[in-house]
Amino acid sequence: MAITRIACDVKDLALADRGRLRIEWAAQQMPVLARLRERFQKEQPLKGLRLAACLHVTTETANLAVTLRDGGAQVALCASNPLSTQDDAAAALVNDFAIPVFAIRGEDKDTYYAHINAALDTHPHITLDDGCDLVHTAHTARKEILSGVRGGTEETTTGVIRLRSMAREGVLAYPVIAINDAFTKHLFDNRYGTGQSTMDAIMRATNLLIAGLTVVVAGYGWCGRGIATRARGLGAHVVVTEVDPTRALEAAMDGFRVLPMREAAAIGDVFITATGNKNIIVREHFERMKSGAVLANSGHFNVELDLPALEKLAKSKRTTRDNVEEYTLADGRKLFLLGEGRLVNLAAAEGHPASVMDMSFANQALSVEYLSRHASELEKKVYPVPEEIDRQVARLKLASLGIQVDALTPEQQRYLASWSEGT
Numbered sequence: 350m351a352i353t354r355i356a357c358d359v360k361d362l363a364l365a366d367r368g369r370l371r372i373e374w375a376a377q378q379m380p381v382l383a384r385l386r387e388r389f390q391k392e393q394p395l396k397g398l399r400l401a402a403c404l405h406v407t408t409e410t411a412n413l414a415v416t417l418r419d420g421g422a423q424v425a426l427c428a429s430n431p432l433s434t435q436d437d438a439a440a441a442l443v444n445d446f447a448i449p450v451f452a453i454r455g456e457d458k459d460t461y462y463a464h465i466n467a468a469l470d471t472h473p474h475i476t477l478d479d480g481c482d483l484v485h486t487a488h489t490a491r492k493e494i495l496s497g498v499r500g501g502t503e504e505t506t507t508g509v510i511r512l513r514s515m516a517r518e519g520v521l522a523y524p525v526i527a528i529n530d531a532f533t534k535h536l537f538d539n540r541y542g543t544g545q546s547t548m549d550a551i552m553r554a555t556n557l558l559i560a561g562l563t564v565v566v567a568g569y570g571w572c573g574r575g576i577a578t579r580a581r582g583l584g585a586h587v588v589v590t591e592v593d594p595t596r597a598l599e600a601a602m603d604g605f606r607v608l609p610m611r612e613a614a615a616i617g618d619v620f621i622t623a624t625g626n627k628n629i630i631v632r633e634h635f636e637r638m639k640s641g642a643v644l645a646n647s648g649h650f651n652v653e654l655d656l657p658a659l660e661k662l663a664k665s666k667r668t669t670r671d672n673v674e675e676y677t678l679a680d681g682r683k684l685f686l687l688g689e690g691r692l693v694n695l696a697a698a699e700g701h702p703a704s705v706m707d708m709s710f711a712n713q714a715l716s717v718e719y720l721s722r723h724a725s726e727l728e729k730k731v732y733p734v735p736e737e738i739d740r741q742v743a744r745l746k747l748a749s750l751g752i753q754v755d756a757l758t759p760e761q762q763r764y765l766a767s768w769s770e771g772t
């Protein structure tokens with residue numbers, strides 16, 4: 350029998366057995382994706398397509414990659430963050446599923462981009478991105494591949510912001526579907542997924558008792574409200590910081606204390622940023638913090654905490670536990686940084702639970718199928734996930750949970766479409 354060597358750069362193929370078992374475990378919680386996989390196996394809607402996917406390399410992503418492969422596509426996968434790769438899942442994808450993977454947990458910046466380039470070397474017809482680094486690379490260093498790309502998908506808020514900026518400037522070379530903006534994505538993944546996995550990561554890394562602590566959450570968007578709610582559920586006093594007046598008001602009426610970061614800095618025990626913006630916690634805030642304060646970020650990039658300022662303020666630094674760095678400041682105070690300031694839920698835990706990624710990745714699979722049929726009809730713009738796909742994902746997820754809902758009667762449909770009936 351001929352043995353085909355799969356192109357890859359992963360940490361250690363000997364981790365594959367453990368990875369395969371964990372991929373199977375995640376699959377049990379991904380019934381919607383499983384249904385799509387069955388249909389894809391029969392119908393082969395992606396036959397002949399090359400896909401380059403830049404996603405967090407987790408057991409959930411592994412199930413998406415296998416679904417796309419079973420739909421007939423050739424898939425190459427690289428990491429969308431240097432610290433989010435699960436090396437065992439990466440090994441299993443190569444060893445057991447023959448999917449090329451270029452991702453190693455802890456890779457440096459050069460390797461990170463070398464891996465993105467390796468995925469782009471496959472000359473994809475469709476790109477899947479999480480944060481827009483692959484699309485950015487394709488539009489700058491790898492322009493020669495752009496003419497072959499028909500369309501793409503983007504998983505997260507920060508990536509969609511970058512893509513909209515590209516579209517505004519007229520540089521986006523192909524249509525991209527904003528998966529993040531589907532209701533069945535951000536209402537669940539960003540809120541419940543980030544909420545639970547962020548608190549999970551902080552507890553795994555520190556083993557702190559959250560009850561009674563003051564937890565400061567920066568940003569009351571979909572991720573921030575999920576984190577704030579879960580921190581409150583664990584017994585924390587939660588303070589929210591915001592810049593958007595409506596969202597600040599929502600936080601206040603949801604029962605959270607809302608403060609400017611300058612004031613919150615002095616009272617917080619744990620700080621969690623989830624804004625998608627930069628320099629949320631800076632020198633003046635570090636200077637006001639209590640000794641022992643824990644710093645974590647769950648936003649896409651490691652720019653929310655001003656790490657260069659923290660490095661400058663520190664007189665020494667050491668790793669005290671896995672994913673915990675202790676910074677000792679000149680006045681003797683100690684601040685603890687989790688997961689190098691990268692998205693803590695993936696750096697110090699396993700990312701969102703499979704059950705919620707089931708919906709995000711069903712949107713991905715169906716949007717890739719949609720692009721395979723309709724990309725040529727689309728302009729070089731950012732598109733929402735087609736409403737029918739979003740609703741289909743909700744229906745399938747409800748069915749998998751055994752939840753039934755009512756349906757509008759014809760009389761109710763007419764009533765909701767008319768203006769004639771009043772008091």
Ligand code: NAD
Pocket residue numbers: 505506507508535538539543567568569570571572573590591592593596623624625626629647648649650692693694695701
């Ligand atoms: P969002 O747009 O819904 O919310 C961001 C909020 O931050 C907004 O309300 C905004 O007003 C606020 N904000 C901006 N600048 C601020 C500042 N200086 N101070 C305080 N608040 C500020 O976005 P989201 O969907 O919640 O995503 C937030 C980030 O998390 C993005 O980077 C996104 O890509 C990322 N994300 C991470 C995960 C994960 O697994 N960790 C999952 C989904 C999204």
Ligand code: ADE
Pocket residue numbers: 404405406407408409410542695699700701702703706
């Ligand atoms: N983003 C957040 N959690 C994730 C997970 N488990 N897999 C892939 N991407 C994610």
